[in-house]
Amino acid sequence: MNAAAGLSGNLAIALAAAAAAVAQVAQGKALDRALDLEGQALAGPERAAAQDIAYTACRRLNLLDALALRLMKKPNPSVDYLIRVALSELIDHATDRAHIVVDQAVCAASEIAAGAFKGLVNGVLRSFLREQETLLRELRADEALRLAYPRWWIERVREAWPDRWEAILEQGNRPPSMTLRVNLRRSTVASYAAELAAAGLAARQTGPVALTLARPVPVSRLPGFAEGLVSVQDLGAQWAAHLLCGSLVAARPGDARLRLLDACAAPGGKTAHLLESIDCEMLALDQDEGRVAAIRINLKRLGLSAQCRAADAAVLDTWWDGAPFDLVLLDAPCTASGVVSRHPDAKWLKRVGDLRQLARSQRRLLDALWHVLKPGGKLLYATCSLFPQENNQQIEAWLGQHPDARHLALPLVSTPPGAPQPLLHGVVDQLLPDAAHDGFFYALLGKD
């Protein structure tokens, strides 16, 4: 349904669309899918505003739930989420544009059930404005509401990173930076940086092929995006290809017939980066058919090619022809606890039991994929998680069961002068999220 049909005010349209998306997240849908605004007649600025409002609301969803509970006598499914997203905006704009937010939320409510909820929305939001200081102080006395994470999540991060847990959680609540990966098959970092500057977009080089923008922009504003000059990819995610290629240079320089497997490849960010970096035969697998289509679209835009197949990578007889691979990337399904700033819905959609279940499927994938690697080959295990159960504990336990596996030192990736050094050159490397990049874990495994 078009949540914004019939609305005239820009903010009212954005609030209605954001409310519809956040309501779907509460029902278990991923925010990026819930926010698929293609079917809605939203213009660029309204679409951007709806995204911004929905992401901000998702960062603090438990606080909004608690506020709504305090301010409303009973839930009202028709406007519950309109009230939540409007409250979220009021928290940030209580002094500068509170009256506009209230007016526009009432305008959005007037579209619902012949305006029957206008008074309710108006009353709830105005009560919040009157009592906000006390309300927020009382609610934020609860740690889970102050930090805006589920309790189990806070406990896991505290347990894993006793000296850094609060900073990690706070970082996860900040909007992420926008980093680009220059396609070296079509451009260079220097010439693309010049194109950005000519388009009035400030950026600085932060990795071997990475340019981080001073401010995020829609991809439509990136010069040559449609022509495949660049992709959007977090700096930490770019380390996967650098580490795999770095491990290779020492072992097999210039091997054109290298066989690579990207086992959990969709939507193809790391597949594409590898193909931009080395000449190889690439098989990109993903168990989700729809997401395999996204890999094909991304590769086409970038002028790259790979064999793309939908399959469960752990069930070898459904996809493997018996020819072993030189390199395997296992970018395993995980809790996504390192990328909450980019995917704030992850902390609400995941349950504590998912951690155990995901660790089991990571183990199953590692066990199976070890068979497809050549002796002397390398497997890079990657997650975007901060939880040791999916990372170093997983790898240590797995190594204990695989005497033909060695845990290799990660190659040093040289970074441009002045750029952040994500310190990936140890044996076990956990990249903690910060302003420059998301959180990742990488372990390089060599087969005897």
Ligand SMILES: C[S@@+](CC[C@H](N)C(=O)[O-])C[C@H]1O[C@@H](n2cnc3c(N)ncnc32)[C@H](O)[C@@H]1O
């Ligand atoms: C972290 S994402 C991969 C991101 C991707 N490597 C990139 O850089 O764009 C994990 C992917 O694993 C896929 N997946 C999960 N279980 C799988 C399995 N058993 N076999 C193949 N793919 C799987 C999911 O569909 C998801 O697309």
